[in-house]
Each structure stands twice: as structure tokens, then as C-alpha cells.
Amino acid sequence: MVAKRRTDTRLNSDESEVRGDRHMQDRKVTHNRALSDDQRVDEFRQQFFQSALPDIPKIPGYHVCWLTTENPRDPIHSRIRLGYEPIRASDIPGWDHAQLKTGEWVGCIGVNEMIAFKLPLELYEAYMTINHHEQPLSEEEKLSSQIRAMEAEMNQAAKRGVVSLELEDGTAALGVAPKPPPFALQTGEYSEDY
Secondary structure: OOOOOOOOHHHOOOHHHOOOOHHHOOOOOOOOOOOOHHHHHHHHHOOOOOOOOOOOOOOOOEEEEEEEOOOOOOOHHHHHHOOOEEOEHHHOOOOHHHEOOOOOOOOEEEEOOEEEEEEEHHHHHHHHHHHHHHHHHHHHHHHHHHHHHHHHHHHHHHHOOOOOOOOOHHHHOOOOOOOOOOHHHHOOOOOOOO
């Protein structure tokens, strides 16, 4: 019995019909995505290539930060409810390379499980005032009231000649509420006329 020879052209190893390289085909360029040398130097200056998470450029009117998708105690959906918005590649020119191509956060700026977010400065200022001014003052007030109670007890004991209590300057100043600082001013995100 004579074996039939295959004539399937898909298995043809003849190199005369090699397909052209798809990268070599001309395509229409919609906009210039190349960075100028000045932009590259600026990226380098921002430590873009120096850290695991690149520094997000400032967006006028917003505080920017990285949020993780992996923290069950601080889930992204809670931050979105608080006013955080994901940063899209269109928000930051030249960051197309960091745009996520798949998954829930397609089109957003991301690195591994970290997603870039922005928060309006008014909300940022309010949240920072609560976390770094009001809550510490509340804790300080608790300490201050305990110290005042101890001071009253010690004064009664001192009258009997048992013991005396002397408060240091820092302890005596507890409970005096300072004016809340403008947090966004400290990060340079507000203009001088704030």
C-alpha cells in the first residue's frame, strides 16, 4: 500500500509565502504619545523610575494617592463612597503605559494591586482635620481630664502633707485646643491665596 502524500498548504514549509510582519504595516497615528526629553527629565525628577510605586503627578484641585485593592478593612468601595475617584490614564498625560488593560479597573492608572485615586481638596482637608486634629484633641481631652482628677486628688493629699504633684509644661498645656492647620497647604496643594 502506498502512503498518500499530504498536500495541506497550512503545513507547507515553503518560505516563499512568508507572511509580512504586522508591525511593519502602516497605521494611522491619532496623536503623538512620545515624551519630549524635557518630559522624560521631569519624570526622572519625580522619581518615576526610582520607586516601586511611582509618584503620581499633582492634579489641580485634588489630593492624589495610591489605594490597595487587597485590604479588607479599608476596601476601595468604602473610599469611593467617601468621594475618592479612580485616576484614569486620560487624567495624566504620558501615563498610558500604567493604564490597566484588564480586570475591574480597566483604563485606570495602576501598579499590581495598587490603584491611583484622587480626592477633591475640600474633602481631603476635612478628612485630615478630623483624623489629625479633632480626634487627637479628643484623646488629649481624655488625658487632660484624668490629669485634672489626679491633680485634685494630689492637692487633697498634699494638704495632709502626704504627697505633692508637679505638672511639667507639656502636661499642663494639655486640653488647650490649637487652631486646626490647613493640611493641604502643608503638602503644597493649595495656591497661595487659599
